[in-house]
Amino acid sequence: MTVLRLVGVHRIHGTDEAAVHALRDASLAVEPGELVAIMGPSGSGKSTLLNLAGGLDIPTGGDVLVEGTLLNSLSRKQLARLRRRSIGYVFQDLNLIPSLTAVENVALPLELDGSSVRAARQAATRCLVDLGIENLADRFPETMSGGQQQRLAIARAVVGDRRLILADEPTGALDSRTGEAVLKLLRGRCDAGAAGLLVTHDARHAGWADRVVFLRDGAIVDASTPLPAPDSLLGAIR
Numbered sequence: 337m338t339v340l341r342l343v344g345v346h347r348i349h350g351t352d353e354a355a356v357h358a359l360r361d362a363s364l365a366v367e368p369g370e371l372v373a374i375m376g377p378s379g380s381g382k383s384t385l386l387n388l389a390g391g392l393d394i395p396t397g398g399d400v401l402v403e404g405t406l407l408n409s410l411s412r413k414q415l416a417r418l419r420r421r422s423i424g425y426v427f428q429d430l431n432l433i434p435s436l437t438a439v440e441n442v443a444l445p446l447e448l449d450g451s452s453v454r455a456a457r458q459a460a461t462r463c464l465v466d467l468g469i470e471n472l473a474d475r476f477p478e479t480m481s482g483g484q485q486q487r488l489a490i491a492r493a494v495v496g497d498r499r500l501i502l503a504d505e506p507t508g509a510l511d512s513r514t515g516e517a518v519l520k521l522l523r524g525r526c527d528a529g530a531a532g533l534l535v536t537h538d539a540r541h542a543g544w545a546d547r548v549v550f551l552r553d554g555a556i557v558d559a560s561t562p563l564p565a566p567d568s569l570l571g572a573i574r
């Protein structure tokens with residue numbers, strides 16, 4: 337089943353003269369296993385698209401469906417539950433909880449969703465193992481490098497088998513090698529069956545995606561296959 341579908345989606349912020357048409361008639365489908373990069377100039381609507389896909393914002397027109405469920409047909413409570421269960425976010429601002437260890441940070445969304453502490457810890461540990469970062473399990477975020485924190489944020493986004501992963505410039509200020517390692521984790525989750533949307537300004541990062549969707553002034557103006565990322569950068573870690 338298509339994991340994410342946008343059908344003729346519009347988002348207008350503000351009203352009258354102050355109105356900004358942040359997204360215009362955007363249609364997009366992302367299937368299981370696909371990683372789609374979203375590129376475009378600053379202000380072209382990339383974050384708006386991501387927020388709408390994740391149910392953090394409501395379209396002014398059109399439909400957003402996650403695994404066939406129309407988001408604007410849900411009550412607030414149902415939407416919150418769907419977001420917790422099906423959608424993982426990785427933002428530049430990582431929002432890791434400093435007083436919790438890595439495994440506790442990753443377990444938290446599952447506990448909030450009603451899992452027992454024990455089951456949540458087990459699932460979090462499995463997730464850290466899957467992502468190859470189990471060595472971080474008992475560390476607190478402040479003792480980790482930026483790249484380790486970013487990998488942890490990805491673990492928290494994908495724990496519990498979330499089907500849709502939304503990443504807004506997830507490599508932030510990381511050096512290119514660490515950034516590529518973070519993208520490799522995202523790619524791996526998509527290869528394992530999740531659907532991913534990756535907002536990036538960097539064409540090399542888009543090289544990890546199956547498709548690139550270009551936005552300009554809120555409209556999808558092109559969709560293409562990305563250029564392969566240079567072997568020199570990827571050879572060592574892919």
Ligand SMILES: Nc1ncnc2c1ncn2[C@@H]1O[C@H](COP(=O)(O)OP(=O)(O)OP(=O)(O)O)[C@@H](O)[C@H]1O
Nearest residue numbers: 349350356358376377378379380381382383384385
């Ligand atoms: N809450 C808001 N109120 C008013 N205008 C907004 C709001 N959020 C976004 N916009 C406007 O909508 C347009 C699209 O913004 P958006 O953040 O989606 O672009 P972006 O492509 O993600 O930009 P960047 O690359 O700089 O993050 C911009 O003109 C922005 O100023």
